[in-house]
Amino acid sequence: MSLQFVVDGLLAGSMIGLGAIGVTLTYSILRFSNFAHGDFMAWGAYATLVCVGAIGALFGKVAPIAPLSFGWPLIVGLIAGMAFTALLVLLLDKVLFSRLRRQEQAIIVVMGSFGASMALRSLLEFIFTSRPTYFSRAIQIAMPVGLGIRITPDQIALLVLTVVLVVGVHLLTTRTQTGRSMQAMSQNPALARVVGIDVAGVVRVTWIIGAALACVAGVMIGILIQIRPFMGFDMLLPMFAAAILGGIGSIPGAVLGGLIIGLAEAGAVQLIGAEWRAAVSFIILMAVLFVRPIGLFGVRER
């Protein structure tokens, strides 16, 4: 078999992993499964697309940066898209999730997120139609890197970006006061208040991190595959599988889970056929959970 699946798997795993960080943070700090998380990805990708379009209209055609398929407008667009996605998610929290959380029943919030997911997706279809679109239609030549593996400059850049973001978020959550406050909230929200942690502030930071990473994952999918309203929803199951596989609440776990699912799916496509893609990742998920029910990096409560 060709080792090409390793590159494909790492890329798919990066997208899944970045999304799974948001899923795992929302689950451990806000205590619900957010089914709208995939749609944050799609909104992030479309917001970035609109920004890139606006920059194009203002500054004319901008040449791409050397070997990559995109130029600075995409980088600026991505940063604006992350900010937009974060604001959108904070707004959604204010009008929907924060009200539902007051009922103190996770299932109500989960159902609310289902509704938000459908509404967000339909809104995208309404504004942009369901026809796929692209950041760039240029075709990149993949460079051979040995062992029969080929990789494009875009793919290398996105893998590097993923590593930088994952390390950054990991340091933020383990080495800073904000991160310690997030850990405290996930372990004991009542005690967190007693020690002086502003719960509303932690909730905001959690949403912002999740939304910004979802936007990056959405833009990655947009660059490497295509942009369409269902792009995020289709990522939902692999993201949840990755978060559970890695152990809920663990950021390294979510990323490792994402890579395992991504590699397994890519390998399955090559070995047994594309129709088995989803099945294989879930067989792995179940196998791991049989042996280690709390996930790879999960920790038993007390």
Next chain:
Amino acid sequence: MSQTVLDVRDLEAGYEPGVPIVRGASITVDKGEIVVVLGPNGAGKSSLIKAVAGLVPISRGKVLLDGNDITAAPAHTMVRLGLAFVPQTENVFPLMSVEDNLKVACGILERREAPARIAEMYAMFPDLARQKRSAAGNLSGGQRQMLAVARALIIHPKVLVLDEPSAGLSPKFVSMVFEMLSAIRKSGVTILLVEQNAKAALAIGDRAYVLVEGKERHEGVASTLWDDPVVAELYLGQRPLKPEAGGAA
């Protein structure tokens, strides 16, 4: 006349509207004192101090800290106002290291002050220094209580409020916890505590209140409170006056 640090006036509080558990309680704590709140089970002792700490809704009355009205201030603002609360159970973050448990409480300190304060806590509690890298969930019951108290002290509180610090501890740790509180008071910290373990608490306390059905029914000097027949009747009912070792829990 010594200076009043905490002044609770005619407090009414409860989890549900119209169902008060604390019914018009008034207590004061003076600077440098240890004040103990005793009372039979269900008297509303815990609810009283939780209401003071902003954790139980207050429907009437006032809480003054150093003369400032802190009635029903949000719980997370209490440390900034100068009130540190140590809950009875689950009072450490089990998956965080001892050091991170202390660091997370330093939010209101100046960035440069925090490491020095943590070092002071390690000097006061050498057991914690030895285990600073281990997860708080792996500590013994007594060490967890130490960590919870150290975390509360780290912010220089005007008053330290504890909910049954000896609950669930083995007798060896119970005496250790009360010795620790006594030492903390000597360093100038004002303490309010609720206890089931009346005998041990009165041994270190200056004054005590007996709370019955959500209202303080008796106040007195801690050392002589046991000999007061009114207290025996309120608190112990028909039981003999002298409590057995380990208290009247």
